[in-house]
Amino acid sequence: MRVTTTVNGETRHADDVSESESLLYLLRERLGLPGSKNACEQGECGSCTVYLDGVPACSCLVAAGQAEGSDVVTVEGLAPGRDLDPVQEAFVECGAVQCGFCTPGFVVSAHDLLARCPNPGDDEIREALAGNLCRCTGYEKILDAVRCAAGRMPSERSTV
Amino acid sequence: MTSLMQAAETTSWNGIGTSARRPDGLLKVTGRFSYSSDLWVEGAVFAVTVRSPHAAARIVSVDVSRALALPGVRAVLTHEDVPGAKTYGMKLADQPVLAVDQVRYHGEPVALVAADDPQTARRAADLVHVEYAPYEPVTDPEAALLPGARPVLGSDNLVRHVKIRHGDLVAARELAEVVVSGDYEVGMQDQAFLGPESGLAIPSEDGGVELYVSSQWLHKDLEQLAPCLGLPPDKVRLTLAGVGGAFGGREDLSVQAHACMLALRLGRPVRMVYSREESFFGHVHRHPARMHFEHGATRDGKLVYVRARLLLDGGAYTSTSPVVIANACYFAAGAYEVPHAQIDGLAVYTNNPPCGAMRGFGAVQSAYGVESNLDRLARELAMDPLELRMRNAMRTGTVLPTGQEVDGPAPVRELLASLQERPLPAEATGERDLRTLPGGVANTTHGEGLRRGIGYAVGVKAIGYSGGVDDVSTACVTLEVAGGRPVVSVHTAAAECGQGVTTVQAQIAGTELGVTRVVVVPADTRVGDAGSASASRMTWMSSGAVQGACRLVARDVLARAARVSGRPATVLALVHDGVVDSLTGDRVCSIVDLLGDDRIEHVHEYHHRPTQGIDPETGQGDAHIAFAFAAHRAVVEVDVELGLVKVVELATAQDVGKAMNPLAVEGQIEGGSAQGLGLALMEELVVDDSGRLRNPSFTDYLIPTMLDVPPMPISLFELPHPDSPYGLNGVGEPPTLSSTPAIVNAVRAATGLDLPRAPVRPEHLTGTMPAGNRAATPAALPAVTPPPGTAPGGQPTRARH
Known part of the structure; x- marks a missing residue:
C-alpha cells in the first residue's frame, strides 16, 4: 500500500508498505529518519517515541498504515529552524546522554511532559518518563536535564 | 567509507x-x-540468524532448499560455508561460528539467511529446516562436576579451578571465637544495553571486507574474525559504529563473522540488526553464582579468616570464564584485612546460555557473598554492621589473599564514614504519594505493613588487566x-x-x-x-x-x-x-x-606496569596494577505483606583518583548503582530445567525504570593514584559491586529475613516460597562443624530507624 504522512512538517509518501510494517520501520527504513530507535519492538523501552498527531506514541506499536494522513514529529524535527530545542540542549548540558540510544525517546517524552506541565515535580517527572528505559545513566542526570529544561521553556510554548 | x-x-x-x-x-x-543499527548503503541486503531451539541436541540434517526458493532470498549459509576456522573465542577458540554437528545451548547459531529486506529474511529463516536429535542437557552446575556427568565440551565440565591459599587456616580456626557461614546465590543478569547487536559488512575490491560494528574491542574482534574468514588481518578492517551501551556484552563476537562471511559470499553489503529477543541470545551474560562463605572472627569483631567456595555457571562455551572466576576469587575476601584465606573458585560448562563479561566481572558475585556474610557475622556478634566493616577495613599496605600488598589509596574506612555522616532521608509522615511507596503507581499499598531498613556494603576491584597480561x-x-x-x-x-x-x-x-x-x-x-x-x-x-x-x-x-x-x-x-x-x-x-x-x-x-600470573596451587602473586573502591548505603522500605521493596535512597562513596570529567564520573557511578539495584530486586534471566531461556524480552526481563531508581547522592573522593595518568583511577565497575549487597542488606535489616539469593523476589519476602535457595553442597571443601551458637540463620534484626 501507499502511505502518506506529514513528517516533521513535510508531506512524505512511501510505496509498497506492507500491512505488518510499523511506523518505526517506515520512518527508519523507508523515509531515511533513523533518529527514532528500535530497542525492543514491544513498547517497553520508549526509544522509538514520536509525536503522532501531537500525542507521544511508541512508533514500534503503530502500524505504518495507521499513520496514513497523520502528522508525525520525530526527534529530528523537534526544533524546526533552530539548532536545538531547550530539552535537547539540557540533555547535552546536564550529562543526560551517555550511549544515547534512549535519548531520542526521552527527549520526545520530556518535551511532551513540559508542554503539558511546565513545572513538574520530581515525582511527576519520574512517572511521566517511566515508560522510557535508560541503561547507562541511572536517570539522575535525565532528571536534572528535565528540571533544567523546565526552567528554560518559553512561557507560551507552541505545542507540536 | x-x-x-x-x-x-x-x-x-x-x-x-x-x-x-x-x-x-x-x-x-x-x-x-x-549507531551500528542505523547504517545503510545502496545494495545492502539484510541478514538474520537461525538459532537452535534446544539446549543440547545432535544436528541430524539441515535443509535450506525451501528458504533458498523464497523470492528475495540471496543466500543461506551453514557451517560448511565458513571460509576459514570454524571456531572462535576470547580465551579459547571453542565456539563454532555456526553449529557443526551439535548445539550446546538454546539460541546457538546454526545458519544464516540474507535477503533483500528484513521481513523476507525472517520468513526464510523459518523455512530453514533443521532436524535435531535432542538429548538431556546438563543444566545444574554442581551436577556438571559430578563423576559421570556428560561433558558439554571437551573431556570434563571444569573450565577452571582457582585456588587461593593464604596464611594458615588450621591455626586461624583455632583463633576464631565466632564462626558464621552461609550459602548465597546470584541469578543470571543481562547487560541489557539498549542498542542491539548490529553491523554493516562491505566487501572491498581487494577481496577483503570492511566491517562497521558496535564492539568493546575492535582489535580482539579482528584477531578472532580474520581466521574465521580465512583472510589475513590486513584485509579485514573494522570501524567502530555508534555503540548503544555495552557493559561487557560486546566483548565476544556477535554479528561480526556472520555479516562478513555473507558479504564475502555475495559480493554485496550486508546489514545485521538483532531484535531484542535475539539480543538476549546473542551475547554472554553475568555468571549465575552459588557461593559458600565462612568467616571466623574474634569476639570483638576482628576478622581472622575467610573460607569461600564459588561456583560460576559458565554455560556452553569458554568465553572469558577462566578470568571471570579468577577475578571473583581475587576479591572474595572483600575490602577487608583478612589474615588467613582459603578460596576455591570453580567455573563450569553446562548447556545453559554462555556467560562471560559483565560490569564487575566476577567481583559482583563475590562481593554479594562476602557482604552478605559480613552482615550475618554482625548479627552474630550483635555488632553494628557498619562498625564491623570499619573495624576490618582494608587500607594501604593491607596484604591481599593473593599475597599482594595494596599500594595506592585504599580509603575504605573513609568511604564508609562519609556514608555514615550523610543525613538519612526523612521518614514520610501523613498521606503518602503512591509513587514513593513499594508497588508505586500500581496502587498496591497505602503504607500498611511498611518497614524501613538500612544496609551498607563496600567493594574492591582491580583496575586494568591482571595476572601477567600485557596491557x-x-x-x-x-x-x-x-x-x-x-x-x-x-x-x-x-x-x-x-x-x-x-x-x-x-x-x-x-x-x-x-x-x-x-x-x-x-x-x-x-x-x-x-x-x-x-x-x-x-x-x-x-x-x-x-x-x-x-x-x-x-x-x-x-x-x-x-x-x-x-x-x-x-x-x-x-x-x-x-x-x-x-x-x-x-x-x-x-x-x-x-x-x-x-x-x-x-x-x-x-x-601499565607489568603484573604477574598467580601460582596455580596457592593463588599467590602480584597480579594487579591498581585497586578501586566504592561503598553504598541503601535505605529501603519493604511492604512485608506484599513482598514489595522501594529503595528510598542509594548513596555512594567512591574514590576516583582524579575526576577527569566530574559529570561523566557521576554518570558512571549512578548508572552502575542502578544496575546493582536491578540485580538486587528484579533482574534475572530465567533458564528452565531444559536449559531454555524463558524471558528474552523487556516485558519479562525487567530493568529499573525512573520510578524504581531513588535519589543517588554521591560522595566523591579524589585521592591521586600514584601510577596513573593525572592520578585518575578506574570508575565504571566499583559502584556495581556494592550496590546490590547494600540493598539486600537493607531489606534483610527491614525484615529480619536471611534472603540468601539475589534478586530478592516478592515470594522470598512474604514466605510464600522458601527464599529460592538451591544452596550447593560445598562438595570440594571438607565438612565444617560450626561452633555452637553459630547456626546459619541468625536472629531477626529490627529495622533501624
Missing part, C-alpha cells in the same frame, strides 16, 4: 577536570548519531592548521560505549596542546590496539596513550618555537592556540604561524 561514521569535535576549550560536554552529544540528542593502548595525535586554526586530531581504536572516553580524549588533547579545536576521529583498526572498554581501564589506558602522543607532538612544536624565538624550549608552553613563555607570560607565536602547512604527528603506545 569512513564517511559512514562521524568524527566527534569540540570547539571550546575544556581541559581535564572540567565537565566538558560530550563531543557526540549534539548528534545524539538530535537523532543524527550513527597496551595506542594513540595517534596529529596537529595541523585547518581553516586558519590549529586542529588536533586524536585517532585511537578505543571503544566509546557511552562512558565518555571520547570526551576525555578531547579534554586531554586540549590540555596538553593548548588547542581549542579537537577532533576525535572514528575508532578503527587502522591505528594500533587500544585494548578493551572493560576492566574499568579505558579512561586510564587511553589517557596514557593520548597524553603520551600529545607530549611528543608538544615537544616538536616547542622545539620549533624555541628555534624561531631563540628562547629555550623548557620555558615554553602551549596555551590558547599559541606558544607562551611561561616565565614572562609573553605570547611567543601562534601555532598557525609556527606550523604553516606542516603537520606534526606522533603515535604513542602506553603500557
Whole structure:
C-alpha cells in the first residue's frame, strides 16, 4: 500500500508498505529518519517515541498504515529552524546522554511532559518518563536535564 | 567509507577536570548519531540468524532448499560455508561460528539467511529446516562436576579451578571465637544495553571486507574474525559504529563473522540488526553464582579468616570464564584485612546460555557473598554492621589473599564514614504519594505493613588487566592548521560505549596542546590496539596513550618555537592556540604561524606496569596494577505483606583518583548503582530445567525504570593514584559491586529475613516460597562443624530507624 504522512512538517509518501510494517520501520527504513530507535519492538523501552498527531506514541506499536494522513514529529524535527530545542540542549548540558540510544525517546517524552506541565515535580517527572528505559545513566542526570529544561521553556510554548 | 561514521569535535576549550560536554552529544540528542543499527548503503541486503531451539541436541540434517526458493532470498549459509576456522573465542577458540554437528545451548547459531529486506529474511529463516536429535542437557552446575556427568565440551565440565591459599587456616580456626557461614546465590543478569547487536559488512575490491560494528574491542574482534574468514588481518578492517551501551556484552563476537562471511559470499553489503529477543541470545551474560562463605572472627569483631567456595555457571562455551572466576576469587575476601584465606573458585560448562563479561566481572558475585556474610557475622556478634566493616577495613599496605600488598589509596574506612555522616532521608509522615511507596503507581499499598531498613556494603576491584597480561593502548595525535586554526586530531581504536572516553580524549588533547579545536576521529583498526572498554581501564589506558602522543607532538612544536624565538624550549608552553613563555607570560607565536602547512604527528603506545600470573596451587602473586573502591548505603522500605521493596535512597562513596570529567564520573557511578539495584530486586534471566531461556524480552526481563531508581547522592573522593595518568583511577565497575549487597542488606535489616539469593523476589519476602535457595553442597571443601551458637540463620534484626 501507499502511505502518506506529514513528517516533521513535510508531506512524505512511501510505496509498497506492507500491512505488518510499523511506523518505526517506515520512518527508519523507508523515509531515511533513523533518529527514532528500535530497542525492543514491544513498547517497553520508549526509544522509538514520536509525536503522532501531537500525542507521544511508541512508533514500534503503530502500524505504518495507521499513520496514513497523520502528522508525525520525530526527534529530528523537534526544533524546526533552530539548532536545538531547550530539552535537547539540557540533555547535552546536564550529562543526560551517555550511549544515547534512549535519548531520542526521552527527549520526545520530556518535551511532551513540559508542554503539558511546565513545572513538574520530581515525582511527576519520574512517572511521566517511566515508560522510557535508560541503561547507562541511572536517570539522575535525565532528571536534572528535565528540571533544567523546565526552567528554560518559553512561557507560551507552541505545542507540536 | 569512513564517511559512514562521524568524527566527534569540540570547539571550546575544556581541559581535564572540567565537565566538558560530550563531543557526540549534539548528534545524539538530535537523532543524527550513527549507531551500528542505523547504517545503510545502496545494495545492502539484510541478514538474520537461525538459532537452535534446544539446549543440547545432535544436528541430524539441515535443509535450506525451501528458504533458498523464497523470492528475495540471496543466500543461506551453514557451517560448511565458513571460509576459514570454524571456531572462535576470547580465551579459547571453542565456539563454532555456526553449529557443526551439535548445539550446546538454546539460541546457538546454526545458519544464516540474507535477503533483500528484513521481513523476507525472517520468513526464510523459518523455512530453514533443521532436524535435531535432542538429548538431556546438563543444566545444574554442581551436577556438571559430578563423576559421570556428560561433558558439554571437551573431556570434563571444569573450565577452571582457582585456588587461593593464604596464611594458615588450621591455626586461624583455632583463633576464631565466632564462626558464621552461609550459602548465597546470584541469578543470571543481562547487560541489557539498549542498542542491539548490529553491523554493516562491505566487501572491498581487494577481496577483503570492511566491517562497521558496535564492539568493546575492535582489535580482539579482528584477531578472532580474520581466521574465521580465512583472510589475513590486513584485509579485514573494522570501524567502530555508534555503540548503544555495552557493559561487557560486546566483548565476544556477535554479528561480526556472520555479516562478513555473507558479504564475502555475495559480493554485496550486508546489514545485521538483532531484535531484542535475539539480543538476549546473542551475547554472554553475568555468571549465575552459588557461593559458600565462612568467616571466623574474634569476639570483638576482628576478622581472622575467610573460607569461600564459588561456583560460576559458565554455560556452553569458554568465553572469558577462566578470568571471570579468577577475578571473583581475587576479591572474595572483600575490602577487608583478612589474615588467613582459603578460596576455591570453580567455573563450569553446562548447556545453559554462555556467560562471560559483565560490569564487575566476577567481583559482583563475590562481593554479594562476602557482604552478605559480613552482615550475618554482625548479627552474630550483635555488632553494628557498619562498625564491623570499619573495624576490618582494608587500607594501604593491607596484604591481599593473593599475597599482594595494596599500594595506592585504599580509603575504605573513609568511604564508609562519609556514608555514615550523610543525613538519612526523612521518614514520610501523613498521606503518602503512591509513587514513593513499594508497588508505586500500581496502587498496591497505602503504607500498611511498611518497614524501613538500612544496609551498607563496600567493594574492591582491580583496575586494568591482571595476572601477567600485557596491557597496551595506542594513540595517534596529529596537529595541523585547518581553516586558519590549529586542529588536533586524536585517532585511537578505543571503544566509546557511552562512558565518555571520547570526551576525555578531547579534554586531554586540549590540555596538553593548548588547542581549542579537537577532533576525535572514528575508532578503527587502522591505528594500533587500544585494548578493551572493560576492566574499568579505558579512561586510564587511553589517557596514557593520548597524553603520551600529545607530549611528543608538544615537544616538536616547542622545539620549533624555541628555534624561531631563540628562547629555550623548557620555558615554553602551549596555551590558547599559541606558544607562551611561561616565565614572562609573553605570547611567543601562534601555532598557525609556527606550523604553516606542516603537520606534526606522533603515535604513542602506553603500557601499565607489568603484573604477574598467580601460582596455580596457592593463588599467590602480584597480579594487579591498581585497586578501586566504592561503598553504598541503601535505605529501603519493604511492604512485608506484599513482598514489595522501594529503595528510598542509594548513596555512594567512591574514590576516583582524579575526576577527569566530574559529570561523566557521576554518570558512571549512578548508572552502575542502578544496575546493582536491578540485580538486587528484579533482574534475572530465567533458564528452565531444559536449559531454555524463558524471558528474552523487556516485558519479562525487567530493568529499573525512573520510578524504581531513588535519589543517588554521591560522595566523591579524589585521592591521586600514584601510577596513573593525572592520578585518575578506574570508575565504571566499583559502584556495581556494592550496590546490590547494600540493598539486600537493607531489606534483610527491614525484615529480619536471611534472603540468601539475589534478586530478592516478592515470594522470598512474604514466605510464600522458601527464599529460592538451591544452596550447593560445598562438595570440594571438607565438612565444617560450626561452633555452637553459630547456626546459619541468625536472629531477626529490627529495622533501624
